[in-house]
Amino acid sequence: MIFKRAKKASPTIAVTLPQIKQAVRQFEADMPDPINRTVLINEDKSIDVDRLKRYLGGIPEQKFFMSRETFEIFEEKDKLIPYYLDMVQSAVDNYISDTGKLPLLEDAWLPEVHYRLLSTERYLKETPPFPLYITEEEMMLTHRPEHFE
Structure with a gap:
């Protein structure tokens, strides 16, 4: 019988727009060429924050969105x-x-x-x-x- 280790849920945290921008820049800097920040963009233009939790210390309470063309990042109200x-x-x-x-x-x-x-x-x-x-x-x-x- 194989037991799966339960995933520890990441805490949800309040994140500001400058903090998410910094996390995205750090993610891109840590990735090997040719990987860039566009890999973080989901189909609905939301940012895959699960991949940024190590830079943020948790999962943001709110969603953030990014333009694939301009790389600009927006809060949910501007999605x-x-x-x-x-x-x-x-x-x-x-x-x-x-x-x-x-x-x-x-x-x-x-x-x-x-x-x-x-x-x-x-x-x-x-x-x-x-x-x-x-x-x-x-x-x-x-x-x-x-x-x-």
């Missing part, structure tokens, strides 16, 4: 942001690859993504409920207009 960031980043990348142009709103004060153009051209299947902007750093998206100040 839609990484979903839309990834969807629109892919659409923008494909549009630029196909046309050589940036899909930007004309006469906009900031480099805001032109959702209608991307939808009309069939690059985007869903329109985010908030604006996204194209940064100069590798044409990555951001949801924060203060990024340009």
